[in-house]
Amino acid sequence: MIGDWLDIGPVSQISPGNARTLPVQGGEEIAVFHTLDNQFYALVNKCPHRAGPLSQGIVHGSVVTCPLHNWNISLKTGEAQGDDKGCVPTIPLKVDAGRIYLLREAVLGKKAA
Amino acid sequence: MNAPVQFQPSDTRTGVAERLVVIGNGMAGCRAVEEILARDPGRFAITIFGAEPRVNYNRIMLSPVLAGEKTFDDIVINTADWYAENEIALVSGDPVTVIDRQTQTVVTRSGRIEPYDRLLIATGSDPFIIPVPGHELAGVVTFRDLDDVDKMLAAADKGGNAVVIGGGLLGLEAAHGLSLRGMNVTVVHLMPTLMERQLDEAAGYLLKAALERRGQTIVTGGDTAEIQGKDDHVTGVRLKDGQEFAADIVVMAVGIRPATGLAKAAGLDVERGIIVDDHMVTSDPAIMAVGECVQHRGTCYGLVAPLWDMCRALADHATGSPSGYEGSVTSTKLKVSGIDLFSAGDFSGADGAEDIVMRDASRGVYKRVIVKDDRLVGAVLYGDTADGSWYFDLLKKGEDISGIREALIFGQAFAAGGALADPNAAVAALSDDAEICGCNGVSKGKVVETIHAGACSLDAVRSQCKASASCGSCTGLVESLLKLTLGDEVAAGPKTMCKCTTFTHSDVRRLIVEKDLKLIPQVMQELNWATPDGCASCRPALNYYLLCAWPGAYIDDQQSRFVNERLHANIQKDGTYSVVPRMWGGLTNPKELRAIADVVEKFNAPMVKVTGGQRLDIFGIKKEDLPAVWADLNAAGMVSGHAYGKSLRTVKTCVGSEWCRFGTQDSTGLGVKLERMTWGSWMPHKFKIAVSGCPRNCAEATIKDFGVVCVDSGYELHVGGNGGIKVRATDLLCKVETEVEAMDICAAFIQLYREQAWYLERTAPWIERVGLAHVQAALFDDPDAVARLAARFRHSQQFMQDDPWAKRVAGDEAELHQHLAEVRPLNLEMAQ
The missing domain is CATH 3.50.50.60 (FAD/NAD(P)-binding domain)
Structure with a gap:
């Protein structure tokens, strides 16, 4: 239904291998990722380790490496990879007709994803 | 075949048959009719409306028609006879313009009215036209x-x-x-x-x-x-x-978009496509829809295979034995002769999905399969698509592949044979003259002979008989032979670059030049990378190696840069950045200091600090403010200090003979000249220089990567110092008499380091690894070596000494600094 999903603009705004940020007033900033194999993901922009901005990390496969201490975070699950333990909330995302949509209640932090 | 065709069946149909009207004479509409006829030929009196003035043809074969490989007649699916034999009325070239659900009729452009009991919409899709200026021009x-x-x-x-x-x-x-x-x-x-x-x-x-x-x-x-x-x-x-x-x-x-205009105007539920349930019924029970115009469980399809599944479910429902359509997994093959390309399923995978990649550079093959929970979920094949249908079959059936997982990527023949259950056994079974390394033509016998002769590591085999030394795709075979021949006595080789490759840093650097590799994906393909796009450790390394190998030609890959080098500032623990403008040789002036003071106030920077490298560091700048900060600093004549880069950082100086009573030479002046020569150069790691005016060494030149200590008779040049975790004093490289010689040797030393060190290896561990004697020999054994290396350094510098801040101020890569948008929940709530 219209209203459940927040349209955050065309896919072309984020080039492959990059991420961009979406500040949420009164909530957590969100990082939206475009991987090199053309998938899109959204996470809270905060590494579970020391809150590093994940949007600024290097993206490889479906993993981002946090720029502060090189934790590898899965873009699909938000979970730290390897021996590191921790998880960052993911925001349900869909791409439709070339536009990116985020689940509204997850963006607003009303529902833990 | 382009003349409008109209058929009126002879009026033998009984009055009891339900009237089925089909809008769309394309592949979906006709296939649905065929499926219905196959189940219950007498059930419906059928009328088909088509927009194109011709019979039904196979749209996906238009490419071969364009390419001259087929003619229109070759691709006709249903000839005029088919319509006649099945008593179908075809109205072509007179498209339906209105669906009237109240009266259960459709109206055509010419005004013809046709009543229906059941309506099937199969309008397909329309090509998407980008509305750029000129899109309406002829041609x-x-x-x-x-x-x-x-x-x-x-x-x-x-x-x-x-x-x-x-x-x-x-x-x-x-x-x-x-x-x-x-x-x-x-x-x-x-x-x-x-x-x-x-x-x-x-x-x-x-x-x-x-x-x-x-x-x-x-x-x-x-x-x-x-x-x-x-x-x-x-x-x-x-x-x-x-x-x-x-x-x-x-x-x-x-691209295409589902043609939903008629359905929408008739008030049916439409999102991207016409919404249908599992029986292809729309929100009106009398109206069905099928093909590219529908949206089923949230998905619109643009390929032909799902259509067949949809038509089966539709016909089952329409003839009273509903089965249900559950969505399709699709695959793609490119119809370009001579290029083999196959893709199927989901290659983003889902949680816990894992990639298996195989590359065979000598045959130009790339294969990637994605496995999740012991099931194949996606495949991309290039160059060898023979196993495409096998993978697609595994994918659709969702078969458990755990038993054949090891051999999965090698294809059906291998997996079925079970030969790879024990890879060593398979290699042991090979004959002595079996070729192991295709690139260098090395047989199994030759590899085993090399191992017997004393090569007890992968690296030794590579250097002595060249097996697996080129593309690396036979590395696994060579490792098996080492294990078979030596048992547990196989020596561990030097560390590979990262888990994505079996090659070491040195191998990769050598092969980039030998094989003339120019792009990161090309290196990964030719050197058989085990991951689709590398990792956070090899991407920056490859980017540097290519940048160093092909100055001026290679285009820096921003996605392979660590954040500091991508944003040209230093990220801090709170996610803000610090900014360090360059101060040549540690010199500054009132204009620069005022500009820095103004920036600190204007952007509320919480801290300014004098760094160990004799410059000022402005802290707490947000990524979106960086271009504005740089604009102000640029305006005062300052450029990036590269305090964030694997690059030349600073040249620290003392005041030297110009002021100091002990100074022997103009150390400040030489420091400025060295910084002007070397700034902006990318290196394997950060690189620090210092120039001290006398042996008291106030600039601490003997813990720098390149240090100059001035003495009365000239300049002592020191290398390989480090003041970090493990303090290392420099080695004396040589002594020279003039500034010009000092500068040439500095350029040559840097270039040698740039060309030979591994990525993220400072000069100190590099020199410990290769030995000072190696560095001295490379610089001084051949009297022209310094000049040649220095010339290569200066050549590459002409592409590097371009202030990165100024480019960002001018709007370059603006999206790296800007937010996508901002969400203000309160306003949004009110707006809706």
Whole structure:
């Protein structure tokens, strides 16, 4: 239904291998990722380790490496990879007709994803 | 076959049959009718309305028609006889314009009214036209039906230039057809990877290279600004970056959208497509829909295979034995002769999905399968698609593949044979003259002989008989032979670059030059990378190695840069950045200091600190403010200090003979000259220089990567110092008499380090690894070596000494600094 999903603009705004940020007033900033194999993901922009901005990390496969201490975070699950333990909330995302949509209640932090 | 066709069946139908009206004489509509007829031939009196003035043909075969491999008659599915034999009324060339659900009738353009008991909408999809200026010019065509093909063929007869906008499946097939018809073809694709919905970066790279070898010009990342014309006919295409391409015909193949206009006007539920349930019934129980115009469980399909499944479910329902459609897994094959490409399923995978990658550079093969929970969920194949249908079958059936997992990537023959259950056993069974390394022609016997002769590590085998020393695809075989021959006595080789490759840093550096590798995806393909696009450790390394190997030609890959080098500032623990402008040799002046003070106040920087490298560090700047900060600093004449880079950092100086009573030479002046020569150069790791004016060494030159200590008789040049975790004093490299010699040797030493060290290896561990004697020999054994190395350094510097801050101030890479948008929940709530 219209209203459940927040349209955050065309896919072309984020080039492959990059991420961009979406500040949420009164909530957590969100990082939206475009991987090199053309998938899109959204996470809270905060590494579970020391809150590093994940949007600024290097993206490889479906993993981002946090720029502060090189934790590898899965873009699909938000979970730290390897021996590191921790998880960052993911925001349900869909791409439709070339536009990116985020689940509204997850963006607003009303529902833990 | 282009004349309008009309059939009226002889009036033998009984009055009791339900009236089924089909809107759409395409593949979906006709297939649905065929399926219904196969189940219950007498059930419906059928009328089909078609917009095109011809019988039903196989739309996906238009590409071979364009390419001249087939004719229209070859691709007709249902001839006029079929309609007659099945007593179907075909109304072609007179499209339905209105559906009246109240009276259960449809009305055509000519005013014909047809009542229905059941209605089937199969309107398919419309090509998407980008509304750029000039899109309505004559000569701009889409690639959807036979009329489009006729227009393209007419243009091709005259020869000349064609531009295809869109590098997806359809666009590339159009480009291929026009190219075979003798036109000069340019493909303009918005995304960086061709067919990005079906292919990953690696396969996209191989496809692009193959099409370019066939003479097509492929422009990726090309955003069309305008279609140019003269006298209402197209003449060319201009991109937003200013590139222009002449065109006698422009084919727009950027995508399709479901044709939902009729359904929407009739008040049916429509989102992207017409919403249908599992029986292909719309929100009106009397109306069904099928094909590319529908949206089923949230998905719209643009391929032919799902259509067959949909039509079966539809016919089951319509004839009273409902079965249900559950969605389709789709696969794609490119219909361009000579290029083998296959993609299926989901290659993003889902949680816990794992990639298995195999590359065979010598055959130009790339294979990637994605496995999740012991099931195959996706596959991308390039160069060898023989196993495509096998993978697709595994994928659709969701079979447990845990038993054949090890051999899965090698294809059906291997997996079925079970030969790889124990890879060592398979290698042991090979005959002595079996070829192990195709690149260097090394047999199994030769490898075993080399191992017996004392090569007890992979590296030793590679250097002594060259097996697996080129593309590395036979590394596994060589490792098996080592294990078979030596048992547990195999020596561990030097560390590989990262888990993505079996090669060491030195191997990769050597092979980039030997094999003339110019791009990151190309290195990964040719050297058999085990991951599709590397990792956070190899991407920056490869980017540096390519930058160093091909100065001026290689385009820096921002996605392979650590954040500091991508944003040209130092990230801090709170996610803000610190900014360090360059102060040449540690010198500054009132104008610079005022500009820094102003920036600190204007942007509320919470801290300014004097660094160990004799400059000022401004803390707490947000990424979106960086360009404005740089603009202010640039205005005062300051440039990036590269305090964030694997690059020349600072040149620390003391005041030297100009002021100091002990100074022997102009250390400040030499420091400034050295910094002017070396700033902006990318290196394996950070690089610090210092110049002290006398042996008291106030600039601490003997813990720098390159240190100069001035003495009365000239300059002592020191290298390999480090003040970090493990303090290392420099080694004395040599002593020279003049500033010019000191500068030449500095340039030569840096270039040697740039060309030979491993990525993230400072000069201290590098010199410990290779030995000072090696460095001295490389610089001084050949009297021309210093000049040659220094010349290479200066050549590469001419492409590097371009202030990165100024480029960002001018708007370069603006999206790296800006937020996508901002969400303000309160306003949003009120707006809705």
